[in-house]
Amino acid sequence: MDLLVPKIYTPDGLVKNNILEGKRALDVGCGSRKLPGAVGIDILRIPEVDIVYNLSIFPWPLRENEFDVIFMSHCLEHMDDPLKTLSEIHRISRSGARVIIQVPYFRSTDAYTDPTHRHFFTSHSLDYFCEGEKITNDCGASYVPFRFRKLGLWYAWPGVSRNPLRQFLKTFMHRYPQYYDQYLSLLVPVASITWELEVIK
Numbered sequence: 001m002d003l004l005v006p007k008i009y010t011p012d013g014l015v016k017n018n019i020l021e022g023k024r025a026l027d028v029g030c031g032s033r034k035l036p037g038a039v040g041i042d043i044l045r046i047p048e049v050d051i052v053y054n055l056s057i058f059p060w061p062l063r064e065n066e067f068d069v070i071f072m073s074h075c076l077e078h079m080d081d082p083l084k085t086l087s088e089i090h091r092i093s094r095s096g097a098r099v100i101i102q103v104p105y106f107r108s109t110d111a112y113t114d115p116t117h118r119h120f121f122t123s124h125s126l127d128y129f130c131e132g133e134k135i136t137n138d139c140g141a142s143y144v145p146f147r148f149r150k151l152g153l154w155y156a157w158p159g160v161s162r163n164p165l166r167q168f169l170k171t172f173m174h175r176y177p178q179y180y181d182q183y184l185s186l187l188v189p190v191a192s193i194t195w196e197l198e199v200i201k
Contacts, residue, residue: 001096001098003151003152003196004019004069004098004100004196005100005152005154005158005194005196006158006159007019008035008071008100008158009102009154009157009158009159009194010159011159011160011162014033014035014073015035015036016036017036018036018037019036019037020035020036020037020038020068020069023068023069024039024066024067024068024069025037025038025039025067025068025069025070025071026038026039026040026041026062026066026067026069026070026071026092027039027040027041027071027072027073028041028042028055028070028071028072028075028089029041029042029055029072029073029074029075029078030042030048030049030071031044031046031048031049032046032048033048033073034048034049035071035073038069038071039051041053041055041060041062042055043055055075055079055085056079056080056081058084058088059088059091060088060092062092063092064091064092065092065093065094065095065201066092066093066094067092067093067094067097068093068094068096068097068098069097069098069099069100070089070092070093070097070098070099070100071100072089072099072100072101072102073100073102074102074103074104074192076101076103076119076121077103077104077111077117077118077119077120077121078116078117078118079118079119080118082119083143083144086129086144086146087144087146090146090148090199090201093199093201094199094201095199095200095201096198096199097198097199098151098196098197098198098199099148099195099196099197099198099199100194100195100196100197101126101194101195101197102192102193102194102195103119103121103192103193104117104120104121104191104192104193105121105122105155105185105189105190105191105192105193106120106121106122107185107186107189107190108189108190108191108192109189110191110192121193122181122193123153123155123177123178123180123181123193124177124178124181126148126150126195126197127150128143128144129143129144129146129147129148129197130147130148130149130150130197131147131148131149131200132149132150133150146200147200148197148198148199148200149197149198149200150195150196150197151196151197151198152194152195152196153174153177153193153194153195154174154193154194154195155170155173155174155177155180155190155192155193156170156190156191156192157192158194169188172184173190
């Protein structure tokens with residue numbers, strides 16, 4: 001399976017048509033902008049939501065090994081317990097499933113504007129749960145028993161920018177994420193950060 005993030009986050013905004021090719025997908029915290037072709041779960045009782053449920057209550061009303069794709073756009077920062085949330089995502093995903101997570105970047109003012117945001121993220125925040133990452137090897141194994149594989153990381157809007165200067169900055173940030181998080185992001189903060197993970201079972 002090719003990377004899904006560039007297909008979902010297009011130059012013209014979130015994808016409008018179903019690009020899932022028959023894969024079973026779940027949009028967690030979908031709100032009113034559900035990923036086309038996905039089942040939407042959210043606490044909101046609105047037409048786009050297929051399953052109305054409080055995602056802070058575990059386990060979720062979903063079977064194990066049910067989904068090929070999990071999509072979480074600006075949801076994880078709202079959750080009471082990110083560790084239990086990621087554990088539940090792992091439980092309901094099939095081996096090799098893709099998990100796409102987008103959250104506000106910790107330097108962004110948007111991260112602090114919404115009073116329901118409980119957690120803040122850098123480029124290494126999910127490394128605790130990803131196989132082969134230095135943080136996982138050092139101490140992440142003591143947090144949770146499950147693992148993902150990191151396939152991709154994107155600062156700001158995923159994909160190539162039409163602005164050459166912005167694209168140059170994005171290329172630099174992706175090549176040197178530690179330097180960007182610690183220093184350059186003070187001058188040029190992005191709004192969000194996105195990961196594509198693969199479920200390991």
